[in-house]
Amino acid sequence: MASVAMQTYAQRAAKQTNPAARALLETIERKRTNLCVSVDVTKQADFLRIIDTVGPYICLVKTHVDVIEDFDSSVIDRLQELSAKHDFLIFEDRKFADIGNTVALQYSSGVYKIASWSHITNAHPVPGPSIISGLSSVGVPLGRGLLLLAEMSTKGSLATGSYTEEAVRMARANRDFVIGFIAQHRMDGVGLREDESSPDEDFLVLTPGVGLDAKGDAMGQQYRTPREVVLESGCDVIIVGRGVYGKDNAADPDAVRVQAERYRAEGWKAYQERVGISA
Ligand code: S5P
Numbered sequence: 081m082a083s084v085a086m087q088t089y090a091q092r093a094a095k096q097t098n099p100a101a102r103a104l105l106e107t108i109e110r111k112r113t114n115l116c117v118s119v120d121v122t123k124q125a126d127f128l129r130i131i132d133t134v135g136p137y138i139c140l141v142k143t144h145v146d147v148i149e150d151f152d153s154s155v156i157d158r159l160q161e162l163s164a165k166h167d168f169l170i171f172e173d174r175k176f177a178d179i180g181n182t183v184a185l186q187y188s189s190g191v192y193k194i195a196s197w198s199h200i201t202n203a204h205p206v207p208g209p210s211i212i213s214g215l216s217s218v219g220v221p222l223g224r225g226l227l228l229l230a231e232m233s234t235k236g237s238l239a240t241g242s243y244t245e246e247a248v249r250m251a252r253a254n255r256d257f258v259i260g261f262i263a264q265h266r267m268d269g270v271g272l273r274e275d276e277s278s279p280d281e282d283f284l285v286l287t288p289g290v291g292l293d294a295k296g297d298a299m300g301q302q303y304r305t306p307r308e309v310v311l312e313s314g315c316d317v318i319i320v321g322r323g324v325y326g327k328d329n330a331a332d333p334d335a336v337r338v339q340a341e342r343y344r345a346e347g348w349k350a351y352q353e354r355v356g357i358s359a
Contacts, residue, residue: 084282085266085314088355089114092282100199100225101259101284104169108139108317111167114310114351115344116140116286118173118321122149128158130325133333135166137340140200140286142171142319145192156197171286172198175229177206180214188218195222202227202262205247212250216257225259230267233289235300245271251283260284264304266314288319292346297322306343310350318347 084092093105108114117134119141121127127148131141141163148155163170172194176183183203187195194201195218203211205228215226230247232239239247244263248271251258260283261267267285269278291303303323309315324339325331352358 084268086355088357089316089351095282096259098225098256098259099223100169103199104140104225104259104284104317107167107169111136111139112348113137113139113344114317114347115340116142116171116317116319117324117340118142118144118288118319119325120144120147120321121325122147124148124150124152124155124158127155128162129333130331130336131159131162132166133336134324134340135162135168137337137344138166138168140169140171140317142173142321143198144173145194151191160197169199170197171200171202171227174198174201174203176201176203176211176215178211179207180210180217182214183211184214184218187215195219195224198224200225200227200259202229204229205243205250209250209253212254212258216254220257224257226254226257227260227262227284227286228258229263230261230270231263231265233264233287233302235296235302247271248283252279252281255281258283260286260316262286262288263315264289264309264313284317285315286317286319287313287315288321290318290320290343291323292342293323306346307350310347311354314354318343 089105089109093102096102115138117138119130228247228251230244248267263285287309289302296302306318320343325336
């Protein structure tokens with residue numbers, strides 16, 4: 081069998097046992113898009129309008145639900161309607177980072193009840209494996225998936241070297257719930273000790289810090305192109321925020337649609353080149 085990076089999304093979907101990972105890969109294949117749009121805006125009307133506009137071009141929407149100032153539970157109902165209408169999954173970018181007991185409460189309860197609507201969420205590995213036990217006690221019965229932040233896109237990130245390797249080891253030990261990573265590169269075989277043989281593993285790599293027109297922002301963000309991310313670094317999903325909806329939250333839907341189509345096309349072309357499918 082070819083290395084994971086050379087396999088198609090459909091081939092990889094068939095081997096996934098976690099329901100969220102399988103659904104994401106199947107959606108990517110069905111819609112021919114590896115674009116995830118990150119919708120970081122503060123008004124629910126802007127949030128829902130942008131998602132309705134980009135919906136046809138994405139496999140996944142990434143949310144920071146706690147930045148919505150006028151949040152109420154109807155936002156979640158509308159988000160779920162849009163997810164069904166446009167056939168995409170939902171990823172709340174919560175970046176959990178506490179002890180198991182606390183993260184289980186933050187994931188299941190509070191104002192947002194993230195586990196009840198978000199197919200995928202993520203966590204920093206910094207507390208060690210107990211963060212996965214806490215989150216999986218809530219997420220596994222619901223068929224959810226977890227991504228570990230193995231690397232970050234920001235200048236001066238501390239998530240490098242042995243920290244990244246330990247994150248991959250933690251994921252390997254929790255294959256039922258950890259479906260992959262937020263990272264800048266493929267993680268196949270990372271962190272294997274000399275006496276360990278290379279396992280047959282397929283972790284998804286979702287990658288933020290993607291932009292076609294800028295190299296970064298004024299607060300340490302760094303951008304690479306879809307081609308660098310998918311073709312050169314072997315990542316599976318490109319996560320794009322401001323590159324799609326701009327700095328102006330009220331951006332004209334036509335302009336947002338054009339950018340979503342553009343990132344979708346670039347991401348898909350890079351994938352086709354990677355696996356050797358002619359366009
Ligand atoms: O390393 C990271 C991890 C994440 S999840 N770097 C990131 O930028 N992110 C998130 O991706 C960040 O929280 C934001 O929601 C999105 C990038 O947004 P953009 O507007 O810079 O594309």
